[in-house]
Amino acid sequence: MMKVPKVAFFDFTCCEGCQLQVTNLGEELLELLKFLDLVEFRETMSERWDGIYDIAVIEGSITTPHDVERIRRIRQRSRTLIAYGSCATIGGVNGMKNAFDLEEILQYVYGEGARFFTTLPTRPVHEVVPVEYFVHGCPVYQPEFLEVLKCALLGIPYHVPDVAVCVECKFNENVCFYERGLTCLGPITRAGCNSWCINNGNICYGCRGMVSNPNERGFLEVLERYGVRVEFLVRRMDMYNACRILKGAGKRHGEEHTR
Amino acid sequence: MEYLVLPRSSFDLFVEYLVRRGKVVAPVAKGNGQFVFSEVRKGSDIALRYILTILPPKKYFMPQYETLAEYDTRRGQKLQPVVEVEPLILFGVHTCDLAGIQCLDVVFSDRPKDLNYLVRREYITVIGLECNDYCDTYASCGLMGTFLPQGGYDLFFTDLGEYFLIHVGTQKGEDLVRDIPFLERAQSQHLAELEALRARKAQIFRPEVPVDRALLPRMFREGFEAGVWEEIGNRCLSCANCTNVCPTCYCFDVRDVPDVNLVTGRRIRVWDSCQNEPFAKIASGESFRAERSDRKRHRFNRKFSYPVKRYNRFFCTGCGRCSRVCMAKIDLKETITRLAQETGYLKV
Amino acid sequence: MEKLLLSHTGYEVKEARILRTSRLTEKDKLFELSLVDGEILDFEPGQFVEVSLLGVGEAPISISSSPTKRQSFELCVRAVGRLTTALHRLEAGDVVGIRGPFGVGFPITRLIGHDLLLIAGGIGIAPLRSLINYVMDNRRDFGRVHVLFGCKDPQNLLFRDEIELWQRRMDVGFQCTVDRADPDWKGNVGMVTALIPGVDINPEETFAVMVGPPVMYRFVIAELLKKGIPEGQIVLSLERHMKCGLGKCGHCQIHDIYCCQDGPVFFYEKIKDLKGAI
Numbered sequence: 062m063m064k065v066p067k068v069a070f071f072d073f074t075c076c077e078g079c080q081l082q083v084t085n086l087g088e089e090l091l092e093l094l095k096f097l098d099l100v101e102f103r104e105t106m107s108e109r110w111d112g113i114y115d116i117a118v119i120e121g122s123i124t125t126p127h128d129v130e131r132i133r134r135i136r137q138r139s140r141t142l143i144a145y146g147s148c149a150t151i152g153g154v155n156g157m158k159n160a161f162d163l164e165e166i167l168q169y170v171y172g173e174g175a176r177f178f179t180t181l182p183t184r185p186v187h188e189v190v191p192v193e194y195f196v197h198g199c200p201v202y203q204p205e206f207l208e209v210l211k212c213a214l215l216g217i218p219y220h221v222p223d224v225a226v227c228v229e230c231k232f233n234e235n236v237c238f239y240e241r242g243l244t245c246l247g248p249i250t251r252a253g254c255n256s257w258c259i260n261n262g263n264i265c266y267g268c269r270g271m272v273s274n275p276n277e278r279g280f281l282e283v284l285e286r287y288g289v290r291v292e293f294l295v296r297r298m299d300m301y302n303a304c305r306i307l308k309g310a311g312k313r314h315g316e317e318h319t320r
Numbered sequence: 321m322e323y324l325v326l327p328r329s330s331f332d333l334f335v336e337y338l339v340r341r342g343k344v345v346a347p348v349a350k351g352n353g354q355f356v357f358s359e360v361r362k363g364s365d366i367a368l369r370y371i372l373t374i375l376p377p378k379k380y381f382m383p384q385y386e387t388l389a390e391y392d393t394r395r396g397q398k399l400q401p402v403v404e405v406e407p408l409i410l411f412g413v414h415t416c417d418l419a420g421i422q423c424l425d426v427v428f429s430d431r432p433k434d435l436n437y438l439v440r441r442e443y444i445t446v447i448g449l450e451c452n453d454y455c456d457t458y459a460s461c462g463l464m465g466t467f468l469p470q471g472g473y474d475l476f477f478t479d480l481g482e483y484f485l486i487h488v489g490t491q492k493g494e495d496l497v498r499d500i501p502f503l504e505r506a507q508s509q510h511l512a513e514l515e516a517l518r519a520r521k522a523q524i525f526r527p528e529v530p531v532d533r534a535l536l537p538r539m540f541r542e543g544f545e546a547g548v549w550e551e552i553g554n555r556c557l558s559c560a561n562c563t564n565v566c567p568t569c570y571c572f573d574v575r576d577v578p579d580v581n582l583v584t585g586r587r588i589r590v591w592d593s594c595q596n597e598p599f600a601k602i603a604s605g606e607s608f609r610a611e612r613s614d615r616k617r618h619r620f621n622r623k624f625s626y627p628v629k630r631y632n633r634f635f636c637t638g639c640g641r642c643s644r645v646c647m648a649k650i651d652l653k654e655t656i657t658r659l660a661q662e663t664g665y666l667k668v
Numbered sequence: 669m670e671k672l673l674l675s676h677t678g679y680e681v682k683e684a685r686i687l688r689t690s691r692l693t694e695k696d697k698l699f700e701l702s703l704v705d706g707e708i709l710d711f712e713p714g715q716f717v718e719v720s721l722l723g724v725g726e727a728p729i730s731i732s733s734s735p736t737k738r739q740s741f742e743l744c745v746r747a748v749g750r751l752t753t754a755l756h757r758l759e760a761g762d763v764v765g766i767r768g769p770f771g772v773g774f775p776i777t778r779l780i781g782h783d784l785l786l787i788a789g790g791i792g793i794a795p796l797r798s799l800i801n802y803v804m805d806n807r808r809d810f811g812r813v814h815v816l817f818g819c820k821d822p823q824n825l826l827f828r829d830e831i832e833l834w835q836r837r838m839d840v841g842f843q844c845t846v847d848r849a850d851p852d853w854k855g856n857v858g859m860v861t862a863l864i865p866g867v868d869i870n871p872e873e874t875f876a877v878m879v880g881p882p883v884m885y886r887f888v889i890a891e892l893l894k895k896g897i898p899e900g901q902i903v904l905s906l907e908r909h910m911k912c913g914l915g916k917c918g919h920c921q922i923h924d925i926y927c928c929q930d931g932p933v934f935f936y937e938k939i940k941d942l943k944g945a946i
Contacts (some may be wrong), residue, residue: 092580211578216757217724217750224596227559231645232384232591234374236352237561239647248557248647272558274597276612279555283647387671388679391722396704397765399722401677404669432914435677544943571918574679574911578723585723587679592911594918602909603727603748604881608922608944618921626924 066115066214069101071135073121073128074155074183078200079146080104080120086203093207097214114139116213119192122148122155122304123184136190141213144186145196145206151270152304153199155183159303183304194219197269199301202254222252223273226265230256238264244289246298249275268301323506323514324486326477330502331484332363337500338409345380346411347373357410366412368479371455372639376417376567377410380444381424382437382591388574389587399587403439409496412449416461416639418472420567421446425472426631427570436589445492448473452517453524458640460653462525463533466638468518480513528653530667531660536634539665540625544617548658553613555648560593562642562650563619568627568635569593594618620655678914681720681765682707687740688760692826695746696791697756698732702740704763709741713798714773714905714933718913719743719751720765727751728910728928731769732794734801744794744826770913771932774799774877774903783811783873785897787888789818789860789880793826795905796879800834807839812874814841814867818860818884821848841867860884864891871896877903885946889936902936906945 070080084090084105100110117139123132136142147153158166159182167175186192196209212219222228226247230237233256238245246267247259258265284294326334338344339361347370348358355370357377389399413421428437448469451461461467469476474493478485485506488494497503531539563569573592578585592599595615600608609615623636636652643651660666683704690698703709709731711717716730727749733742747756758764776799784803788796803810815834819825825846834842843863845856856863860880876892878885885904892902908920910928920927923942939945 089580096581207580208577211580211582211723214582215578215723215754217754220750223598224593225557225559227557227561228564228593228596231375231561231564234350234356234379236350236354236374237645237647240354241352248559272597274558276554276557279557279612279648282555283557286649388677393722397681397683397720397722397763399679399681399720399765401674401680403672403674403677405672406669427916430915432678434914434916435674436679439672439674570916572911572916573919574726574917576723576725582723587720587722587725589912589917592918594921599919600908602907603746603752604907606882608908614944621923622921626921629924 065096065098067100067110067112068097068116068118069099069110069114069139070103070118071101071120072103073119073132073149073186074124075121075146075148075153077104077120082200082203083206086207089203089207093210112138116141116143116210118143118145118210119149119186120146122152123186123189124155124158124181126179126181129181129189132186132190141194142186142190142192143194143196143209143213144192145201145209147197147199147268147270147301149186150195150197151302152183152185153268153301156301156303157299158183160299185304195221197221197251198254199266199268202257204255205253224252225272226250226252226254226256226259226269228252229254230259232256233260235259239283239287244284244287244294244297246294248283249277249280266300267298270302271305322488323511324488324497324503325506325510326484326486326503328482328484333502334500335360335363335366335411338411338496341496342407342409344409344411350374360411368412368449370412372414372417372459372641372644374645375565376420376639376641377413378420378424378567378570380408380410381421381441382570382572384591386436386589387586388436388589390584391587392584394583401435403436405440405443407443409445409447411447412477413446413473414449414451414455414639415469416459416464416466416637417567418446418448418469419464419466419637420639422470422472423568423627423631423633423635423637424570426633430631445475445496446473447493448476450476450478450517452479452521456640456644458643458651458653459638460528460636460640460656461638463527463529463531463653463656464634464636464638465533467521467525478514478517480510480517483510485510485514529656529660531656531665532667533634535665536656537625537628539660539663540621543659543663546659546662548655548662549613549617551658552616552650552655553611555650556595556612556616557648558595558597558612558615559647560595561645561647563593563595564591565641565645567637567639567641568623571599594622616650679767681767683763684709684766686758686760686762686764689758692744692828693824695748696826697745697747699743699745699755699758700733700740701743701764701766703766708738709766709769711735711741711769712773712776713802714795715769715771716795716910716913716932717743717766717768717770718910719745719755720767721751721754722765724754725751726767726911728770728913730795730798730905730932732797734798734805736802736805744791744797746791768913770910770928772930774905774933775935776802779875779877780809781811782875783869784813785867785869785874785876785892786813786815787860787864787876787878787880788816789878789884789888790820790824791826792879792881792884792905793817793819796877797827797830799877804834804837804840812841812869813839814869815843816860816863816867817842817844818863818880819846821846822850822853843867859887861887861891864888864895869895869897871898875901875903879905881907882946899937899940900935904934904936904946905932906934906939907932
């Protein structure tokens with residue numbers, strides 16, 4: 062096999078929960094460390110590396126001019142970039158900021174100190190620099206993270222399943238939440254998480270982003286049948302997907318339904 | 321083969337006997353009025369009256385994820401084909417699901433034979449359970465003629481109140497019950513009660529849609545361009561629930577799962593669905609069933625038309641799962657009715 | 669769960685060593701292979717194999733060489749997916765897995781003794797080349813032979829050297845066209861369909877065999893019918909993503925037909941009424 066690849070983990074605007082998922086891999090992480098050289102990982106080590114990264118794993122969204130500069134520098138030094146976690150892949154919860162006036166938000170968060178900060182609309186990593194691999198989810202689902210890392214190490218593409226969470230949810234033979242009177246985003250959210258939340262008694266919050274071609278009109282009819290108000294659903298969708306842009310229209314997704 | 325009588329009071333003993341023989345799976349309540357096939361340890365675990373399980377028993381015959389071969393790249397590019405097997409007693413399979421297993425048998429026995437399926441199947445003992453009445457209104461076993469047993473089991477149970485009548489269908493079934501002391505040979509009055517039940521059932525189970533079953537393949541051919549496909553296509557979310565829960569859907573994807581060391585790994589097959597957006601895509605990105613209506617039509621034809629031509633049997637067992645599970649409420653009986661209206665096959 | 673080891677399930681592979689590779693275009697690479705165990709891959713023009721790389725997966729790829737060339741076989745691979753991308757990194761000496769050959773090839777016994785009009789569009793030349801070279805090697809078995817080949821632009825022209833050889837042969841009428849020319853291009857410009865009216869054939873005696881994208885089929889078939897070639901003498905190959913090659917997985921299904929077993933080569937009259945086939 063080729064030389065041991067240098068792998069580094071970086072975090073941007075995020076809660077660092079995805080790093081925690083990686084450290085929680087436990088024995089699998091130890092197994093993994095036999096095959097790669099971990100050169101930077103803030104949550105687990107203090108060492109730094111000044112060479113070229115074979116694989117840089119990026120957590121968090123890009124939300125400040127400093128972020129932009131930093132991710133560009135990392136990109137220049139990396140052969141392969143993996144964006145992992147909803148913040149990095151679709152903007153995630155940080156995207157909620159985009160619905161407000163940025164100055165107002167700055168004031169709200171930092172008050173008097175606002176003048177020391179600059180902020181930008183939240184963007185997923187690939188809207189700033191090219192990204193080779195995506196691991197969606199808040200947090201990432203460990204088996205999928207491993208799957209993607211293996212693809213990156215083998216240098217082959219990873220295709221995020223472009224099917225609904227329902228597919229894996231049915232594999233797991235869960236009782237559908239709609240039958241239990243709850244609204245779940247599984248039918249329009251892309252799979253790959255093995256319906257992790259639903260298996261554990263929670264609904265799907267859409268943290269992985271939408272399938273490429275959701276049947277929006279059909280879904281609205283379904284919601285109507287189950288007595289779910291569209292505004293409710295859009296708000297729920299916006300928790301993770303406020304950064305999404307409607308195909309071609311160039312406007313934020315939620316607006317279409319709420320107007 | 322013969323009929324045996326199991327007193328109801330001995331049912332728990334019977335299940336205990338099975339459990340001593342190996343892993344027993346049977347319908348178990350999952351809450352919200354839904355059921356799943358799952359391992360049981362005693363008679364009271366089993367839901368004898370159940371609405372069909374979320375997934376059909378096919379999950380034991382072709383698992384969601386199934387290893388086809390293992391590899392070790394240190395030994396070159398060779399693959400070692402494997403079959404994962406587990407001796408299993410499958411108890412409480414309704415007649416529609418027995419028909420479903422028979423469909424899978426036909427497909428995987430067809431040349432080239434699928435050994436992964438056929439070898440695993442040998443390890444499974446199937447015990448059927450008769451439906452005395454409809455499970456719910458989604459079923460269309462009257463139309464498909466699957467409310468009566470037509471083979472496909474090793475043993476078959478009929479609940480006749482005070483006792484179960486057991487039909488021994490195969491040598492495997494015979495071997496399983498041979499040494500059970502509390503089973504008795506059935507007498508003529510038992511068989512008369514069975515006949516009476518079946519006569520009652522013939523009155524209950526009628527074609528749920530007034531169409532001639534034998535004409536269904538023709539109706540689907542002629543209705544290829546019918547408006548109903550567009551209509552249900554507009555509603556479909558492509559969640560693939562209908563195919564995943566279908567007892568006769570068997571499409572799959574083949575993938576590699578390398579181990580973390582990247583040296584060893586497995587080649588697996590995973591359930592796939594013609595309802596999924598990427599299913600009929602080719603390398604250039606073109607999809608041959610890009611529209612939801614194309615995909616819905618394909619699914620229905622794969623139940624009522626194509627397999628009739630290829631295997632001479634319907635691949636709809638009337639179990640009703642696809643309608644029960646559809647969030648968009650695309651209903652099989654309604655769809656057939658609409659199609660029959662459009663094509664003039666609806667009996668008046 | 670108990671694990672049984674089997675020797676033959678249909679999913680085992682034969683190892684094949686890469687003897688030579690040549691880059692045809694930026695995206696296309698030709699691999700010449702032979703089976704490691706020394707056996708000859710027994711195939712017909714138009715059939716395909718599943719190519720396997722452990723840890724990466726499999727992809728169906730049509731055989732691009734003629735079976736008349738016994739000792740090795742060739743695959744022309746366009747890097748578009750997971751397997752094909754990984755395949756492009758391999759060089760002579762590397763080993764891959766092969767399953768197959770699968771499917772029904774071109775109906776050679778029907779073609780023998782007739783005139784041929786062979787038409788390829790883009791990467792469609794890869795499977796058709798198997799037949800073209802078969803015909804060249806058994807030239808006396810066939811009547812008049814015309815080959816028409818269309819591709820996007822001169823940069824994407826596959827088998828450039830071979831095309832020159834075909835062009836020079838006196839016993840074959842060969843024409844090539846590109847959709848968009850560059851300054852160095854001296855040949856035809858336009859769709860391959862535009863070449864058909866000018867070809868001098870006896871429609872009763874001619875079998876048309878074509879491989880290309882669906883959009884090409886729609887237009888070419890219309891031209892062939894205009895030319896008077898009967899539907900029963902038009903043959904084409906349908907591209908699908910066969911996952912198993914064994915008529916089970918469903919990915920290549922068109923109505924009640926499985927492309928991997930019943931095809932990929934079909935007579936036009938057999939599939940013309942199947943919506944979604946082309």
